[in-house]
Amino acid sequence: MSTVSGGVAASREVLVLLRPSGVAGLVPELADPSAPHLTVKDQGVSRGDGLFETALAVPGDHGALTVRKLGAHLGRLGGSAEILDLPVPSPAQWRQAIDMGLAEFARSCPGTAATVKLTVTRGPETAAGLAPQPTAWVLLTATALPDPSVRPAGLRVLLLNRGLDSRVADKAPWLLAGAKTLSYAVNMAALRHAKANGADDVLFVSSDGQLLEGPTSTALLVRRNAEGRRELVTPLRQQGILAGTSQAVVFAAAEREGWPLGYGPLTPADLEGIEGLWLASSVRGVAPVLSVDGEPLPVDDELTDRLNAWLREDRDPGAHAVTVD
Template sequence: MTDALVLIDPAASTVEVSDLGAPHLPVTDLSAHRGDGIFETVLVRLGGSDVTVVNRNRHFTRFCSSASALGLPEPDPDLWDRALETVIAEVRAADPSSTEFGVRYALSRGTQNPDGSQSPRGWAFNVPVDDTITRARAQGISAVSLDRGYDAYLGSKAPWLLIGAKTLSYAVNQAAGRYAAEQGADEALFVSHDGIVLEGPTSNLIIRRGDRLLTPAPEAGLLSGTTQRLVFDHAAELGLTAEYADFGLSEVIDADGAWYVSSMRTAVTLNQLDGNPIKRDEDLTARLQTLIMAG
């Protein structure tokens, strides 16, 4: 896939196509050495002249909420729409056969100026739907549970922890993924210190119990998922109800089906947790994937 990058200047309201392989961030940018910024990733699906940006509005709404949590300037929807559309146009022009890819867009606090002010900067670029993603969609994944290190619902008492914001500080999430791989699993599943199931490092968890879909409440200490909310909004079309609930690891293992849901992977079956097999629901998996991809 051809790489496409646009640089976004929030102060000047400009979008500029650039070379992804060229240097762009100064080492003094606060995203580079503090992770002080936010991001979102959307799935883009192409079919002829049709373009579907899956969950576009939910992603941007969460982007704005993350900006507010970090005290960043409120993102201008027209500016960020232009950036997204520019990346899509660049990819389509370079490779008209493209049918599916992601676009990741980010806003950094930027560089600290001598007068104490800051110069936020943004960027957006395309990311591929690679073999790891397509294999997970088809075959499912395994996971190991990891203690997140804090009790559930801590975020309501400690908002400075930014538990509900999608920040660029993803070192812990990446470390969890590496640890899971070292244990022979595909993914991690975070659990609060007091035993409440939370989320994967880059995904939300949904389980099925009879005719109910259940997912942990964001207030318990996890990121509110755009894909999870899309599924819940359309649960009735699947003949199911949907609700937020606290549950533990045993309830995941004993579920009638479990899925990791996220923008790029859509819905992937959780086949095994801590070595324990979980029931698979192939029909519902296919329906979830179709539902999500329709956006």
């Protein structure tokens, strides 16, 4: 097996650890992705106490990889860290680690796109009163880019009650609504439930009847407003849902083309009479929804193509997302 600098085995994965290094702070270091790096006492493992972001890196004309929506991802990570009261690497430290990983990945897997996952945990358990020592890393994994000439497969979606009302973020901030934490067991259970019941994905609904988000995606819908114009709408963020980076980029592009935009609130009744519903995520792109709870929805291929084209443009989301320098 060939090797790369530092003796790390060449593969379709690249791992960069952010190591504490005295006055230098956190320093990125290439590591073997197949070797163990966490202790059994790491609270990310024992308690799901941590957060993550997943982005997509695409190769350019000269082979260099670029992470789409990186500012939005880092901004959302910072927001999640604030909710968790978790010290995390600075944006500059993340970027340094990401750049190291991108360079190594482009060398070992030329011309290949990569899923870029940033993860940080509260680190090993410490004695009472001592500051946490977070564990942080960047993992790049080879992935296939969606083919722009092939429309994404349509999704059959179930509405599932999340068991929390739409005001949970204000009433119970300790439930961490709106943070992208490592505690994804409920989300994965929801997807398994969908598969077991003949569906592909899920759209969560609050206990007081508000449409929220998918387990790994943001909802977008197109409808006609009172003036008869098409408008692009997503559920209200203040309901404790995760701000979508893909949704932000799509909204920014739609706004530049003069589309009216809306941020809910939405209920299942608002799905009646729409021109289409989509679930958007960084790696999968914007996928049309064929049906909700078995009831068919209209599917507009032209709109699906337009939404994905807007996402691929990867322009500055501006006011539609939290960004960092």
